[in-house]
Amino acid sequence: MCIARPVLAADVGAYLGELSYVEAEQRMQTSPIVILPFAAGAKEHGAHLPMNADQVVMEYLVEVAVNTVDVIVAPPILHGWFPAFRNYPGTEVSDPGVFEDYLYQVALSLVKQGAQRIVFLNTGITNATGLPISIVAREIRAQTGVPTLVVSWNDLETTEIEEFTEQREGGHGDEIETSINLVLQPDKVRMDLAATDYGDRPVKDYPGYEPGLFSRDPADPRYSETGIYGDATLASADKGERALEIMSREWLKALRGFANAEVREAD
Numbered sequence: 001m002c003i004a005r006p007v008l009a010a011d012v013g014a015y016l017g018e019l020s021y022v023e024a025e026q027r028m029q030t031s032p033i034v035i036l037p038f039a040a041g042a043k044e045h046g047a048h049l050p051m052n053a054d055q056v057v058m059e060y061l062v063e064v065a066v067n068t069v070d071v072i073v074a075p076p077i078l079h080g081w082f083p084a085f086r087n088y089p090g091t092e093v094s095d096p097g098v099f100e101d102y103l104y105q106v107a108l109s110l111v112k113q114g115a116q117r118i119v120f121l122n123t124g125i126t127n128a129t130g131l132p133i134s135i136v137a138r139e140i141r142a143q144t145g146v147p148t149l150v151v152s153w154n155d156l157e158t159t160e161i162e163e164f165t166e167q168r169e170g171g172h173g174d175e176i177e178t179s180i181n182l183v184l185q186p187d188k189v190r191m192d193l194a195a196t197d198y199g200d201r202p203v204k205d206y207p208g209y210e211p212g213l214f215s216r217d218p219a220d221p222r223y224s225e226t227g228i229y230g231d232a233t234l235a236s237a238d239k240g241e242r243a244l245e246i247m248s249r250e251w252l253k254a255l256r257g258f259a260n261a262e263v264r265e266a267d
Helices: 021-030 053-066 096-112 130-144 159-164 176-185 237-258
Strands: 033-038 071-073 118-122 146-151
Touching: 021 071, 021 237, 033 096, 033 146, 033 237, 053 071, 053 118, 053 176, 053 237, 071 146, 096 130, 096 237, 130 146, 146 237, 159 237, 176 237
Parallel strands: 033 071, 033 118, 118 146
Antiparallel strands: none
16 A cells, blocks of 8 residues: 655644654654554455455554644554464464563653653454553553553444444454455455355353454364454445545544643643
């Protein structure tokens, strides 16, 4: 995906890596938010999608932010903790403590450089990669006083998306995720390999958080034949454009709202 270069003006954002250190020091003093993006650089999304499916969504969202609001976008983290997909090829840091410590140190370095507020963009979901990221966000807030916000994929989905979704249910490599990739990288989507897979999930009628798993072991009750959950055959670029429009709107709403979060007064 080709990312447009931002115009460095007072009312739009910037990529930290594209600034000189002098420019970076100046922008840290004025930009209300530093975004620390996280996405899987390589994680399975079925046979029909490339493993960078999360990364291209992250790149799209940070481009929307940079071209719209006053933010600084730090270099992304592309290796993470993905226990649900551990049996597949990909860029996993399998020790959650190592991933958490690494993320904390990166965020802490941004605080030391002058970040006023930090937004952790997570193109995973709240109850997966959002777990260690949220711990880091809490620790940064507690240890440094800098306000933090975690925005995960599911935070950006609204009931509006459900209105044009045709699949019975889904959540990974499904109708919506495939539709989004048909917009962002259509040349890499193999619709001839798209599948329908709702798995064999009994109805959960008891409370509690039950971690999911895409197992490649046929003896496992969470065995997945395809590595997806949903119906990718129903995907279309039109649905992808509509989903991205909704997600972008919610993303900008989060950034604009958090830009006004109170910060600790300087000593």
